[in-house]
Amino acid sequence: MAAESDMAQMMMAAESDMAQMMTAAESDVAQITTAAAGDVVPVASATAAARPHDFTLQYPIRREYFLDTFVQQAPARIRKRRHNGARLVAAGAEALESSIAETVADLAESRPPLLVYVHVPFCASKCTYCNFAVDTRQTSTLHAAYVHALGRQMAALEAMLPPDKILGGIDIGGGTPTLLSTSLLRELLDQLAPLRARVAPSLEHPLSIETTPAIASAEPDKMAALVAGSVDRISMGLQSSSAAVLRDLNREAQVDAPARAADAIHAAGFKRFSVDIIFGLPDQTMEMWMADVAAAIALAPDAITTYDCLYRGKGRVMTRHTAAAALPSWRRHYGPMYDAAYDALAAAGYVAPYGSVNYSRQPGETGTSAYFEARLRDGAPYIGLGNYASSLLGGPLDTWAFAPYTVDGYLAAIDADNLFPADFAYALPTSELAAKTALLQLTFGSVDLTRLARSLGCDVDAVAAELGPGIAAACESGWLAPAAPGSNVFSVQHGAFAAMPSVRALFHTRGSLQWYQAQLRATTAR
Numbered sequence: 001m002a003a004e005s006d007m008a009q010m011m012m013a014a015e016s017d018m019a020q021m022m023t024a025a026e027s028d029v030a031q032i033t034t035a036a037a038g039d040v041v042p043v044a045s046a047t048a049a050a051r052p053h054d055f056t057l058q059y060p061i062r063r064e065y066f067l068d069t070f071v072q073q074a075p076a077r078i079r080k081r082r083h084n085g086a087r088l089v090a091a092g093a094e095a096l097e098s099s100i101a102e103t104v105a106d107l108a109e110s111r112p113p114l115l116v117y118v119h120v121p122f123c124a125s126k127c128t129y130c131n132f133a134v135d136t137r138q139t140s141t142l143h144a145a146y147v148h149a150l151g152r153q154m155a156a157l158e159a160m161l162p163p164d165k166i167l168g169g170i171d172i173g174g175g176t177p178t179l180l181s182t183s184l185l186r187e188l189l190d191q192l193a194p195l196r197a198r199v200a201p202s203l204e205h206p207l208s209i210e211t212t213p214a215i216a217s218a219e220p221d222k223m224a225a226l227v228a229g230s231v232d233r234i235s236m237g238l239q240s241s242s243a244a245v246l247r248d249l250n251r252e253a254q255v256d257a258p259a260r261a262a263d264a265i266h267a268a269g270f271k272r273f274s275v276d277i278i279f280g281l282p283d284q285t286m287e288m289w290m291a292d293v294a295a296a297i298a299l300a301p302d303a304i305t306t307y308d309c310l311y312r313g314k315g316r317v318m319t320r321h322t323a324a325a326a327l328p329s330w331r332r333h334y335g336p337m338y339d340a341a342y343d344a345l346a347a348a349g350y351v352a353p354y355g356s357v358n359y360s361r362q363p364g365e366t367g368t369s370a371y372f373e374a375r376l377r378d379g380a381p382y383i384g385l386g387n388y389a390s391s392l393l394g395g396p397l398d399t400w401a402f403a404p405y406t407v408d409g410y411l412a413a414i415d416a417d418n419l420f421p422a423d424f425a426y427a428l429p430t431s432e433l434a435a436k437t438a439l440l441q442l443t444f445g446s447v448d449l450t451r452l453a454r455s456l457g458c459d460v461d462a463v464a465a466e467l468g469p470g471i472a473a474a475c476e477s478g479w480l481a482p483a484a485p486g487s488n489v490f491s492v493q494h495g496a497f498a499a500m501p502s503v504r505a506l507f508h509t510r511g512s513l514q515w516y517q518a519q520l521r522a523t524t525a526r
Contacts, residue, residue, distance in 0.1 A: 040510040041473045048505035055501040057443050059436040060512045071426035104420050113168035115371050119386030120177035127249050133388035134175050135407045147184050149414040151191035153385045156419040158194045167198040169370030170207045178211040182222045189229030205232035205271040208369035213254040216261035223268035233272040241295035242288050262299035274303040279337045281309050293341045297348045303360045303367030304350055306341055335498020353445030355492025376440040379455025401425035431509050434466040438507045449488040470506030479503045
């Protein structure tokens with residue numbers, strides 16, 4: 001821990017660096033905001049050059065863009081209306097068209113396979129890089145009440161589904177779902193069993209859960225109970241092998257645990273085992289990163305995911321304290337770290353298209369869960385259960401609804417028999433949907449316009465009209481290229497990962513970029 005004076009100096013330096021970057025961004029923006037309405041490329045390029053760390057796999061740069069533009073608060077029921085070509089979701093005193101539950105029921109009757117996400121928010125502590133909806137309370141009665149509430153939601157969803165409704169994958173995430181006691185996990189899986197029985201027979205490992213090295217190493221019996229409860233796949237957040245880095249991330253409890261954790265997971269008999277690691281962390285050197293890659297490989301998982309550290313998002317201690325100081329190093333190492341890991345993983349048998357962050361040593365697999373692959377690559381509709389779980393409702397890429405953020409708010413809603421509660425919801429025009437889905441597809445190393453059009457329910461020409469200028473600019477720069485002559489699949493080119501922030505920026509809509517530039521100007525004016 002830095003001394004108070006050192007921390008103050010660091011924060012002052014960070015604020016100075018961030019202000020300089022924002023000023024640069026404002027200067028660039030001033031030169032390009034008078035461009036033609038359809039000319040998004042110079043806007044994207046200038047903004048990415050000034051603030052590359054803001055262009056991650058997540059779209060938009062700030063969720064407030066969606067909240068400001070496409071949503072109003074909706075405590076229990078939502079109403080859709082048209083405005084400026086976008087589907088908005090609003091709440092008001094006037095009569096409402098449908099409740100969230102009714103929308104879920106409509107989706108249950110729809111033809112596409114449905115995905116289910118179960119959010120268990122409890123964590124032993126909050127990691128400094130995290131801005132997820134987590135709860136660090138360790139009260140057994142609270143955990144039990146939460147599992148009971150999830151059970152009510154699961155039963156309600158199961159009752160809505162037609163007998164022949166197929167599910168395309170189920171993820172239990174968090175938080176750290178395996179922080180629950182073994183008895184509560186058994187209860188949770190028993191409640192989930194009817195939904196688990198609906199998964200497509202072709203899926204070999206459709207039910208996935210998350211854990212940590214500390215839990216898996218200390219509770220091998222819990223790992224065995226998960227397998228007995230029909231959990232097929234487990235993902236373990238290694239994140240780093242460095243004791244110093246883990247202390248900075250507030251994960252020091254796992255320092256000596258990974259090898260024993262992997263042994264317990266292998267012994268339990270999961271069909272698939274995945275490990276996550278993070279690059280671009282503050283003060284992380286190339287040597288430290290490659291040690292993390294080697295440590296992940298040594299655990300012999302079926303898949304490895306390499307996340308780049310996100311220096312944005314509310315709730316991240318890292319964002320507030322260390323982002324600006326870390327960014328110069330981040331700029332230098334971002335591409336080289338990815339490339340070095342890509343080569344090392346390939347040499348160890350972990351295969352991925354260049355540009356993908358997901359590696360697998362199982363032939364024909366991407367390394368992700370069935371739920372995530374269908375959600376990210378195909379835009380499949382999904383139902384989220386639990387606090388702050390999102391749901392993609394009303395058909396392919398239609399309406400997003402978000403459950404109450406806090407555990408207490410969620411439990412209060414369920415206790416009031418509002419089994420599909422929503423604090424707010426929004427729906428987006430094709431341009432925003434195309435941008436969001438394209439960035440998610442890029443995490444697999446390519447953008448597939450045919451697949452994207454299918455997820456949007458439109459033709460390829462409509463998608464090409466939205467994304468074409470960005471794709472053309474990326475191809476001209478040598479960052480993307482058609483997978484084959486005339487192909488609608490555009491792949492990230494070898495050596496181009498260092499430019500990934502610029503590639504991602506090219507898929508952002510003009511509206512989102514202009515909104516963000518306005519935020520930068522407002523910040524520098526204060």
